[in-house]
Amino acid sequence: MAAPKALLLLLLLLLPVSNAAQPPRTLQVPVFHRDAVFPPPPGAKRGGHLRQSLAADAARTYSLVDTTVHGLLHSPVRYTGIPFENGEYFALVGVGTPFARALLVIDTGSDLVWLQCRPCRRCYNQQGRLYDPRGSSTYRRIRCSSPQCRLLRYPGCDGSNGGCRYRIAYGDGSSSTGDLATDRLLFSNDTYIDNVTLGCGRDNEGLFYTADGLLGVGRGEMSISTQVAPAYGRVFAYCLSNDRTSRSARSSYLVFGRTPELPSTMFTALLSNPRRPSLYYVDMTGFSVDGERVTGYSNASLALDPATGLGGVVVDSGTAISRFARDAYEALRDAFDARAAAAGMRKLPREYSVFDACYDLRGTPAASAPPIVLHFAGGAEMALPPENYLLPVDVGKRLTYYCLGLEAADDGLSVLGKVQQQGFRVVFDVERERIGFAPNGC
Template sequence: MAPLKTLLLVVVVLLPVANACQPPRTLHVPVFHRDALFPPPPSAKRGSLLRQRLAADAARYASLVDATGRLHSPVFSGIPFESGEYFALVGVGTPSTKAMLVIDTGSDLVWLQCSPCRHCYAQKGQVFDPRRSSTYRRVPCSSPQCRALRFPGCDSGGSGGGCRYMVAYGDGSSSTGDLATDKLAFANYTYINNVTLGCGRDNEGLFDSAAGLLGVGRGKISISTQVAPAYGNVFEYCLGDRTSRSTHSSYLVFGRTPELTSTAFTALLSNPRRPSLYYVDMAGFSVGGERVTGFSNASLALDPATGRGGVVVDSGTAISRFARDAYAALRDAFDARAHAAGMRKLAGEYSVFDACYDLRGRPAASAPPIVLHFAGGADMALPPENYFLPMDGGRRRASSYRCLGFEAADDGLSVIGNVQQQGFRVVFDVEKERIGFAPNGCTS
């Protein structure tokens, strides 16, 4: 982030055939928040953890807005629990090795650390060893999959050798290794053969704990594109309560599921300069039932000529960021309502947040309601826990402190992060060119 991401038959005419074993109508993937898998130590203070996570979140946002358009993958802190990403549980190879992969709507390549490794960071669980997988195959340098990479490379044998990949991130983190195919196993004993993936031999930087990345962007080699011939070019997820230790409330599903009547759909926009990202046409905000004014609508709009601006829905970014004038108008409208409700605003800033309050015994649910508005009349009414976030600054009565959980974006790109998506079923329907939001989606 600068400052919360598509295998069978023909993947785009470029990619080879992948096969599913008696594929069901949908492909279900268990999903877990980082803290549910790797809970912070009991001695960890909420305030310090929050500051660490926000620092990592800033690095993620920075990678999304990089002007080169190359950095569409997440960057995570080097210490566990410093960011708010979600993991998908996937089996890799034959026999299967379980891998916890970060779900990333902002990148395409599926990759994981591989043994033997010239340089690997510390991950939780077993590192995948391709030598023990009977279904692992290197991808030739002359293959369509290799040509689909942004920065393809070749072994010393030239075009007749194996293909190599390289991905780099905004803070200098990177992964380099062999491009290959192998079998991925999902829930209910469903598996898919010949999935194109990266086998990372040199992985440096701040990816701690995860085995790798599950890229579900819109590109040619993302997992969502690879499974599209069998399941359709549509997937959805629900990201459960980040503060819960439950491992059963989140999910990721490829394929079309029964549509909830509460789903609000808005048009999915495309940016030729940033083709992996999921853009939406955001029309503004309401606070306390009144539309927020005082900012230019162009602040949230995508400029198709330059590729700048716009609003993306991102699973790897935690905190939502909006163009500075839009954020300021939202903050000021919220502040006026909070003041009228008797909430005392704290002096100064808390980390990146500049609107924090002492509730003085009032419940957090009394926060002024916020609604995000999208083109076509789609609304996303946020529950208070998705935007009025608890803080702990080491002060007395810190348990009563809450901050407005948004930030200003100075780099043009606005992002709807996973904290604000929490609890919603989010449908990425590329086939029908739309994105949908359904409240209380994790229990549906």
């Protein structure tokens, strides 16, 4: 199915074909919410995408945990399914020479850049045309003996031509298999990067509907953030706008390279886990509700143990809803409940989906919800706006309830998801080993 004509016109304007005389100091990537690119049908229920993604969220978080730290056999599952049905953010890039436009989901929890390619043995239904590497003069297969092939966790070799094969299997059953190659990527500020290692997917299935592939921006060697580091440094930032229908290139964005810091940016240390080196860990120290620090849970609940690889908090653009260790989540939920009751929010007696704290706000504005602040080591904090944690859920009969949009984690890993990150400029500064958060950053 072809993309809407208005969108194609927009993409033509955002990806020029000429190369700048002087490469810019930063690499700009336009980013769009999937609702802006592929609007939901008229009459679609609020929160519908959210409900469809929660099971995939759970599968993703399970596979972000390295099963070897639990003494289990490590199955051939590297990453988990990305919840594409919940408000995904697409990065727009050009691939090949001449370039073809590709909409790739931004994922800080994985490394490989890949897209569906012709000829395709089995491909899911994407909105645009499949990329055909036979039409690119800069496309090159990578040999099995190459260093790039050896970086793969599960490399394969094509016996007929000696080409390297990759396979990524996700925890929800989604997968991508194909040829490891290099090609040119074109970005919106007239700049291209040659010889980018990427996957050309020939056999793909699962929850990748509408996207052309995935843009891995993890900390590993295959990541696009690592591959462009010689020119732009090991630092990038993004802002995922709350305005999901905006097609403005000035709304959501992804930028590689060091940019001027917003005065409101607060930094905390970037931690490393030797068992999961591709993930971005932060030292989260707790929560506040309505100005009071939440108590009643173990201080170790959110801490990373580098010796075992257990625990910790990961900043992840591929997970929708934030998940915190159960005792920490329950303490936060109970503190919110108490303050919500004082503010006149009527709690519902039943759960909705995975949410166990839902409210009937008829007669009570959502803006009056008790404010939640996330605290990090070094004094950094994220004061969440209500729309980042009080999520609408349609329950029929023209009724919309609001639920505390957080979950309990029982697998040892806490995750700061993209719904809570929306509207913040998030800076991943690997060079200085820190992560920054700035409100109103889009």
